[in-house]
Amino acid sequence: MTLQPAERAGSPGGPLAGADLGPAISLRGITKRFPGVVANDEIGLDFHAGEIHVLLGENGAGKSTLIGILAGMLQPDAGEIGVRGRTVRIASPRHSLDLGIGTVYQHVLLVPTLTVIENLMLGRPWWRPLERALALARFQELSEVLGVHIDPEVPVGRLSLGQQQQVEIMRALWRDERVLILDEPTSMLTPQGAADLVEVMKRLRDKGVAVIFITHKLREAYAAGDRISVLRLGRLVGALDKQALRSMSEAQVTDAVIRLMFGGGETDRGDAETLIGARRRPHHPAAAERTGEPVLKVRRLSTAAEAGETALHEINFDLWPGEVLGIAGVDGNGQKHLAEVLAGQRPAAAGAILLGGVDIAHDGVAERRRHGIRYITDERVGEGTVAPFSVATNLVLKEIGAPPLWQRGISLWDRIHDHAREQIRAHDIRTPSERTPLGKLSGGNIQKVLLARELTGKARIVIFNKPTHGLDLHHTRLARDRLLEGAREGLATIVISTELDELLEVADRIGVMFQGRLNGIVPNEENAERRIGMLMTGAVT
């Protein structure tokens, strides 16, 4: 609201009124180093008003660093940032907003107990009174721009994630609508929610906003982008401009981008296949193998809700040895409870978990581990490991006190370290030593520690919760291969994931969680994606 109407990029002068003034943001030679890595290496990019500019690259390519610099959270070591022709130094997030740059992060950063309009009014200087009427007027204005309909008086916590993200976008545009940065915005959304978001982006583009859209999904990049720039290992390795995109088919674009991301070398072919989901496993003869007795039967399983969590409600399913059961659903629909109640970390309020016909619903983690139930948590550092402790200790975290590494309660550190060295070798964990604090390892190597810990010994049922979340392509592929290898050896496997592509690649059947219920289980066939999309929104098939 600080802006004079005439200066607004979205003024009725036409979609590309601002284009003549040069780029909305131009980056020249942006370099940012962290100890040991060059996160951004001489990046030069222009972002234009009235254009959706897609930044594509895998984890670790430097996308987040670049966003951090534009949002005022990081300072580049070298290079120049120009905003509408003026060279600036973006000193703080507030300064970034003052320059008309709004950022929407991957995870929603709103206060769930406050209403939509209250959330939007936050962040004003403390001495200014709250001007509700003005705020409501601005809210209506932005609702029209975005083409969305949200009740401003509803607490944010009651909105769907897609709607919450729309509120986030409004907040980013609240003061000014010139540049909007969206950092992997679709990762939390249903397929429908993602499609809606693309529409919102296009509307903003047509109003003259410069939209910067960060993603690692090729299909979205093609659907939304007017221009695609590809980052790799901190460098800008190539770009496809408007003309190029218009003249190419989706397959051609995919080919071109993959060549940019991987340099066309054969060595990284596997990574490329992981990226575009071309590695769908040849279909498992699932129906044939599912004739025997299931190893796990879950019957009317429920949990008690805690504040802010979705409890399970009467879950039923069977699981056969060698089968991969995918669990899809928008994050927060009870997946975490399902994993925890199966692992024994969370008490069941009602229902039965039958392992080979015996109810184990009241056994603890240790007993279930002895029965062969393993759980690889999605919060690898939050709960899976103790970051300041050594790799060796973390490798035996679930066996503390058990022989042969402990004798009569005494820790045999030499044996523990020997054991760790073996595991490090066997699982190719990259660490300076077994005594290195686990927190110093990369995400992919921490995941290898968890896989080593959980898949060693007599496993029968393995629960993976978001096994590749936050990993780079190489480690994503390793984790998925490991998972499938286990299933081939006869492990009954449950994979919980919010990435539908991942489930379509690895699973035999896919169940969908919606508001704490298992809304249906779909065989992984041709039309699975569409049926899952419908189940994710609560529609019953």
Add this chain to the structure above:
Amino acid sequence: MSSQFEAVPTAALPSRQVASGAMQIVWATVRVVLPILLALLVSAVALLILGKDPLVYYGYIVERGLFNPIGLQETIIRMAPLLLVAAGLIVAFRAGIWNLGTDGQFLLAAVVTAALAPALTGTLPRALTIIVCMVVAAGVGALWSLIPAILKARYGVNEIITSLMMTFLGTSFANVLVKIAFADPSTTVPQTRTLPVDERLPRLFGTTVHSGVLIAVVAILLVHFVMTRTAFGLKLQVVGANPRAAVHAGLDVGRLTVATFALSAGLAGLGGAVDILGVFGTVRADWNPAYGLLVVPLVFLARFNGIAVIGFTLFFAMLMIGAESASRRVGVPQSYVLVLVALVLLFLALVEYLGQKWPGRAPE
């Protein structure tokens, strides 16, 4: 408390400390010596302003606290309760539990010991009296920690607040006991009956140092061993470093929390028993040495290491003993030593902070 205080063999040392052995020793020395020198310097300025000669004052402290045989014995005797409280705090802090109620646990155990011991001496042999008193004292300490423990384990109530409040209640309750229930009818001063000197903890090698000091040293070494070399200790440390990982690994966090509290408070209670059975033989009304809050920073400076804490305890015991006579001789208020102690703690913390900050610039 994001503890890097894992078992010693796999200790998660910051990389700069792994760099070289020599640097490590130099740094460890600087960490301890520099702050003491700075504290002595600042306190000297204060003494000069008061018109006293700081060198004379410091000289008396060291002479009386360390080099004079009687003073040295007193210093060593004073170490006993400090070490036992430190042992209790190490157990708690390594498990991520802030038991700040050691003063209440210590004092109540002391009062019960002082009441029980004279009553038992008539009927039981000396050794048995002492053992019974110690067991009961540890039990009383543990009992006084039960409310914070259960509140923490069951409802997640912050134990800093509950254990501190239990200390307020405990010190008042101890006074009530001394003045009413356990008061010695034969004196007009409100105090418990006195345990005859012959019935107290046996002395060592013809000195005034009592065997409670040995108990304290054994206790702190045992605690160090348990925390670094046993499954139980490792489990406590997992709970302390990441409670959610403990749940994930199937540890019974609630039960371990109660056990930690009981052990920690039991050791503090044992400290109370040793001080009564070895030194005082009685508890007077309003007696409260408040060792607990003094020991807390020592335990932190020793990085929860049971062996390192022995050195810190020796230093502080010397300060406390030496300053008593030094202040009388120089004419400085008795409580001036607390200023000195406070300065040492401030500078120790400051050097520690700078030490973490300086080399910490590079890697992350």
